[in-house]
Amino acid sequence: MDNTNIRSSISTNNDESNTNDNELTSRKDDKKLADQLSVNSEISKETIEDPNDPKCWPRKKKNFILFITSLAGMVAPLSSTIFYPSIIIIENDFKTSGVLANGIIGVYILFMGVAPLGWAAYSDAFYTRRNVYLASFTIYIIGTVICGLSNSIWLLLAMRLVQACGASAVLSIGAGTISDVFHSLERGRAYGIFYLGPLVGPVIGPVIGGYVTDYLGWRWILWILAVIGGLILILIFFTFPETYLPPTNLPNPNNTTSNSQRRKRFDPTSPLRLLKYPNMSLVIVYISITFAVIYLQNTLVGPSFANIYHVSASTVGLIFLAPGTGYMIGSVIGGKWSDYVLIEAKKRNNGVGYPEMRLHSVWIGCFFISVSYICYGWFLEARLHIALPIIAMFTGGFSLVTVYNSVSTYLVDAFPGRSASAIAINNLTRSLAAALFTFVSVPFEKAVGIGSIYTIMICISFIGVFCLFVVSYKGKYWREKINSGIDE
Structure with a gap:
């Protein structure tokens, strides 16, 4: 295989490469990793150092992206577990049943699993991570604010659904971001750091929720979550680049006989x-x-x-x-x-x-x-x-x-x-x-x-x-x- 064909295959395989792909990096700080990859690589130095490929970005930039992704991933589980200590108080405030009060947790967990299907399909179809993060956190903030203003259990449940849909995007898109930026043999470490965020959320959630409920009231939980979501949204808007490198050989829409890679359709x-x-x-x-x-x-x-x-x-x-x-x-x-x-x-x-x-x-x-x-x-x-x-x-x-x-x-x-x-x-x-x-x-x-x-x-x-x-x-x-x- 000549270098021209290798360049073409790399540019069209942006999202993830198989673990058995001959991935290399010419950066000095990645030399040890590169030596452990397959010795059969024919990839040229010029190809590896393609500045448009997120995998070739500077180490500090890649680690910063990983940090933001992990931080954003903390929000979804935090918003779930933070309500554990306040369920009984919410039940009494709204004069509702224990089943509906527990639904605040159950509905959120359910849609925290369902919503990423749509976000993932959109991301894969339109070759974007950044736009998904921006849209999802905007939805999360809107749902959180309305939750805080809710005067009925039904509105609170409905907005918890919206809140879950917004917060959960990063749980699936974050994995895509890591695969965009890191080579396969780096991903274990990268995922370990990424999951620190989603794992910290359940740890600190009940502790924060208990003290906030006791001293400020349960609605303050939502104001705090809205502020956290807003800060992350601002951080993403100003500092987070697009990591999804689109394929370069999408077919000409006027060419019905093209054998090039077909553009994906959005299907949730x-x-x-x-x-x-x-x-x-x-x-x-x-x-x-x-x-x-x-x-x-x-x-x-x-x-x-x-x-x-x-x-x-x-x-x-x-x-x-x-x-x-x-x-x-x-x-x-x-x-x-x-x-x-x-x-x-x-x-x-x-x-x-x-x-x-x-x-x-x-x-x-x-x-x-x-x-x-x-x-x-x-x-x-x-x-x-x-x-x-x-x-x-x-x-x-x-x-x-x-x-x-x-x-x-x-x-x-x-x-x-x-x-x-x-x-x-x-x-x-x-x-x-x-x-x-x-x-x-x-x-x-x-x-x-x-x-x-x-x-x-x-x-x-x-x-x-x-x-x-x-x-x-x-x-x-x-x-x-x-x-x-x-x-x-």
């Missing part, structure tokens, strides 16, 4: 078509089960610790710092571990890598997830010292995020050109699982007991682990079979 349901591929559907099974366990735990933490250890509501909020700290540390360490496993696997395979190699980094995490959550449940059941279940929450959160980082990065690498759609499907299925188990957790726990409920869920999760095992060994065959037609 298009991400759902990815579920027909086993690489996607089997991985999603595991992610959905693990998120069901997380939200089962989140819903039961308050009543469990209050009933067993007789702690106050503010103390319960502080207990959430245990898994949250595990999430944050696991996100950083897990990203580096994921990249390390991929690099070592490529070395053992004569410098040739493929996305499924990354999945071999999850097995240790899967083991400790099982141990941590089973121990957590039976520590509570046995009413052991409060420190033991809190430690189990930390180790469970740490292990879970190390696995989630790897499988999310795999979805991006396995579906080139469709990263935003792949992560949107991920968000949809996990949000559906989270919303379901948020509602059934209390009767489920009453039926089987606090120890048994986590044992049952972990036994179910073994199905997901088996699915990951199958993808790690069969995924390469499936991916090579479908990749040629995935963008059709």
Whole structure:
């Protein structure tokens, strides 16, 4: 293959390149990474240093984009968990039922999973990330302000829906931004940093919500969220560049015989078509089960610790710092571990890598997830010292995020050109699982007991682990079979 053809293939493959692509970078600070990529590259220095390619931007610029993306990603989960301490007060203020009051959380979680389908389809169809961020945060601010002014529970629920639609865009588009800017072997670390934002939100949300509700009133939660959204919108407007490099060989609309890449059409349901591929559907099974366990735990933490250890509501909020700290540390360490496993696997395979190699980094995490959550449940059941279940929450959160980082990065690498759609499907299925188990957790726990409920869920999760095992060994065959037609 001559250099002209290589330049053409790179310019049309902007969104993501496969992990087994011969990606190189000539920057001095990336030399170590470049040496670990395939030695068969014929890409010229001039091609690699294309200033229009976001992957070739200066390191500081790429890290700044990563920081803004992570910061924006914090808003959606923060806006969800920040209301946990104020549900009862809102119920009393509006003189409504507990079901409708809990709907403030349930509706938000549901649409936090559904809305990214539309954002992802729009981004992939119109080759833009920046415009999606600007539109989504504008919608988020409008919904948040009207929530704060609501004088009925129905208006509050409706605006929570709008708020979720606006805040959730970054959860899928953020993955596309990272794949725009970072080479495949850098993405594990980049995703680890990116997910710090979405993981910090659930950690600080209940703590902030509790204190704001006690001292200022629950409506002040919404004014604070509106200010945060406004600041991020201003930051994106003035400092965030477009990272989606459009293909250069879009067909001439007057040329009906062109074999060039076809322009994509906007179809909000298009991400759902990815579920027909086993690489996607089997991985999603595991992610959905693990998120069901997380939200089962989140819903039961308050009543469990209050009933067993007789702690106050503010103390319960502080207990959430245990898994949250595990999430944050696991996100950083897990990203580096994921990249390390991929690099070592490529070395053992004569410098040739493929996305499924990354999945071999999850097995240790899967083991400790099982141990941590089973121990957590039976520590509570046995009413052991409060420190033991809190430690189990930390180790469970740490292990879970190390696995989630790897499988999310795999979805991006396995579906080139469709990263935003792949992560949107991920968000949809996990949000559906989270919303379901948020509602059934209390009767489920009453039926089987606090120890048994986590044992049952972990036994179910073994199905997901088996699915990951199958993808790690069969995924390469499936991916090579479908990749040629995935963008059709």
